[in-house]
Amino acid sequence: MTSPSLGVGLIGYAFMGAAHSQAWRTAPHFFDLPLHPRLSVLAGRDPARVADAAQRLGWEATETDWRAVIARDDVDLVDVCTPGDTHAEIAIAALEAGKHVLCEKPLANTVAEAEAMAEAAARAARNGVRSMVGFTYRRVPAIGLARQLVAEGRLGTIRHVRAQYLQDWIADPAAPMSWRLDKQKAGSGALGDIGAHIVDLTQHITGQALTGVSAMLETFVKERPLPASAGSLSGVGGEGTGTVTVDDAAVFLGRFAGGAVATFEATRFALGRKNAIRIEINGSSGSLAFDFEDMNVLHFFDGDEPAETAGFRRIVVTEPGHPYVGNWWPAGHGLGYEHGFTHQVVDLVTAIAKGEDPTPSFADGLQVQRVLDAVERSAANNSSFTEI
Template identity: 50%
Template sequence: MVGVKQKEVRIGMIGYQFMGKMHSHAYRDLPFFFDTEARPVLQAVAGRNEAAVKQAAEKMGWASYETDWRRLIERDDIDVIDIVTPNHTHADMAIAAAEAGKHIIIEKPLALTVEQAERMAEAVKRNNVVHMICHNYRFAPAVQYAKKLIQDGVLGRLYHFRGNYLQDFIIDPAFPLVWRLKKEVSGSGALGDIAAHSIDLARFLVGDIHEVVGTMETFIKKRPIGEMVGGLSAKVDSDQMGEVTVDDAVAFLARFENGTVATFEATRFAAGNRNKNTFEINGEKGSIRWDMENMNNLEVYLTEDAPGLQGFRLINCTEDIHPYAGAYWPPGHIIGYEHTFIHLIYEFMKGVTSGESPRPNFEDGVKNQKILAAVETSAQTKQWVTIDY
């Protein structure tokens, strides 16, 4: 019989839908692929519907469950609170968890408002707990490698960032009015849900954003009442119609503190684009392109390549040299979306061990939230808005 010597980190997760499934899987898979000092234990999961949370716990391997998230936070046998609930619950939960001395990992966006986000950041700081926000796309090997190239100066001075996040899952007007389409629950639509990811990628790769001007649009203004049923699917509950109170699409221009000029676009109305999270960065010495739908690939162009041989290289980032990729399979044997979360959890576990909150953390979340807010303000005032960090 074999034994285990790692330190156990006991996780308590609030919520168990799409991201709950994703996080659960990442906790389970982490020790298989990576060596970490701290090993996550799926201690307890919380949800209001007892039958549902019980079934989720069984299916996903949680040792126990709670029907009241406050009870979960109170438990002594929990080291980390993982928050995967709709956005309007984030602030209360995170602050309560911080006050209880739990480390916190939370889904994006951090909160509904900058004010909430700042209170949350203040709470984790005051209570000295480790905190992280789940912008998972940073953790694709290709994106990490892009970061390395930029840091090493391979692209030189950066001129452009072009970040698009295109989806189409609500393009059908019969798609119901779920929580993601209600401002009081989600804060915003495409903006907070997916543009927030592009913003995080931009901040990670390029730096801080100085100012923005944007526009938002709700193409379908009324929808039948309904609810999410896992992933990004939903069902209609009623023949009643309700008002969509968030943006279906958002586009904005930005200028970074380092002078980079950027365009951002996020929409759920781009037919045929299921999860088209892409960026291109142009620098004085080269360019890079990435597309989540082929997330293992990175396209790199280098101006210093020999004349005649200049062209974008299609790099399959599955070599040992590409961050995290060495933990898996031989070159050319690709990984998928879920692995970005394994890497994120890997960094979080390292943070729990070291006591240092890994990036992106709540401070990143606050900055991201400020940009989201600035975009919304600019969409209303029709003017550029400077971000006040």
Template identity: 50%
Template sequence: MARTAQRGTSKRASGRASTGPVRVGIIGTKFMGKAHANAWLSASRFFDLPRGIVMQSASGRDARETCRFAENWGWRTSTDDWHELVADPEVDLVDVCTPNHLHAPMSVEALAAGKHVACEKPLAGTLEDAREMRDAARKAKRKGQQTFVWFNYRRVPALAFAHQLIAKGRLGRIFHVRASYLQDWGHPDTPLVWRFDSKQAGSGAHGDLNAHIIDLARFLTGDEVAEVIGGVEETFVTRRELVGDAGAAIKGSRGRGGKAKTGRSTVDDAVLFLAKFKQGAVASFEATRMATGNLNRNNIEINGEKGSIKFDFERMNELEWWDHTLEPGLRGWSRIMCTEAGAHPYVESYWPAAHGLGYEHGFVSQVADTVRMLGGRKPEVTMPDFEDAFETQRVLEAAILSARERTPIRMSSVK
């Protein structure tokens, strides 16, 4: 079943360059669907963009729920058939924000239909699916289509600024990268939502969280992983209470009476690994959703010959900086509030100095850069496409291989 509004009469091909508005179709109406919808709704209100944005269509599994989602966020039409959305000639770009196992079929079909595609991270649940997406994107690129991946932390001003500092050589030669992404929502009483099912998610904390910090390490250093050296993969909770949806998981609902039914968790709860970059830096990566007391702690520290940076998403408007070029008596960690228009990326489009940004602004800034690119302009910082995100997927795969085979894995062996 579907609900549709009156369609326009435009005959413009979706994959063709245009100065008209970007007409967006979104697949997925839950957590990421809301984050993305807010971004599409907000971007043109904050940024001066080369093209307008039309929120054309939304698709979800439940027709009534999707209709409510569309009405709430301003989508013109809604449908419970994602194939219908992908085939819609009034859609130029398909935004995929569904569980990981659906990324490949939806993205590949959308590319074949001539659409641009923006896909949630990780690129896919498996390396095989990610490879299929990369290959489809390569073919579509020759026809002028573009792909985008929602590694939203690249557009946190403090991290975008750190990227610029490192690119200018302010840290000099990079020696170490230490990255961890710690959450605690996966405690034992959290029900068996899709993120604990390997058939839907591909992996657990690894693909969910390590994907972000691998991407950040690559983005910040401008370097690629050459080898993964030792990995640890662990599942602490093997059975979890069954629930109907993610909302019940947040509330910890048990349903009515009696002992709750349980199902098997088939993903990792924690993955740690070491790596070496092509230019010689060594790195450690750690991801878990069972780090009690760490609500959403995305940390990265980079040590270089001339200085170091530290970032913690729980203090997302701040960047810590050590300048080793100063004379010894002046050296020390300094705290930079990354809220200064003209000095720090993206912030001039939002609020006055010292008025901090939030989680949602990374998505809004990503939409702005997406529309810039579709209008022939450059993004403020580099945008990951399917080709770029496939490199992160390869590192994810190498880490699991290293953990299971108890051996170093050269990236050249992960195709």
């Protein structure tokens, strides 16, 4: 711990806040970081709950106002793990105060907000202030290997991209309302919550941007019971129902800049699928396939092999030479969901120390936001092809 410290202020302590906390704690114990993360302060609106979370997650102090986090001298970086409707205000204020920013995905709820955030990030970067959007699945070693294979030309010209993100956590109509089902807070439903990930992953792996889409959106359950604590959500007590104002499922076609055609599906109604991110890419010389529910494996087909012996090769991505893996366990000992967040911390801290802009940048987040916006516009216009 002889390296200089990097004071971190985390805003939000629920699911994502806990995942980010674990990453900030763990990263310096497995990676030789140029800056040592210091868990300076955790922020949340409820004093008792944020104090309990800080004790469990390892934070030194607490605040109940995000503005107080930005004002603190012991905070060099602000980590935003709040609902999407607050991202722009918090991130822009932090950047203008000279704080580095890590912001959870999707970057914002609207293209206009994302544009303002990207512009603020560009201004801040001129003064050495860095920013990153949290598309952590990029940091799965098998995804890193997939991107490497494409970059090396092992797949040739990319022709087909298929991507799915399948969950089932709200398939039960009795599942209660939450902020993720409120468009004002979440921006969109399955589209932005999980569809954003497969948009980013396919653009990241192929190295190409989506240029247009043709889409459908569907809300299967339009009314849901209000939770017991619904007063803060809708101004109504725990009785009655609330209206779901986001999509439950998004299905769309896409075209990449290099000419490849693509299919995307994001749903929270795929019974039996808990967190299935499935990506297959077919090129003129080979193919690859990935499923996050078997996250330490990448399937690769080499089209140059003789037909008599050709077939998909199952690669267990746990060798020391694979992305990030050398700092963890011996070969064959797989990594888990939480490791992507740790790798995110490593890449962000390293970039800050080098004075470099980390990726994915706010500009990358803006590109994903533009795709999401095009999907919504296409669906509203009866699946018409919509340019990005």
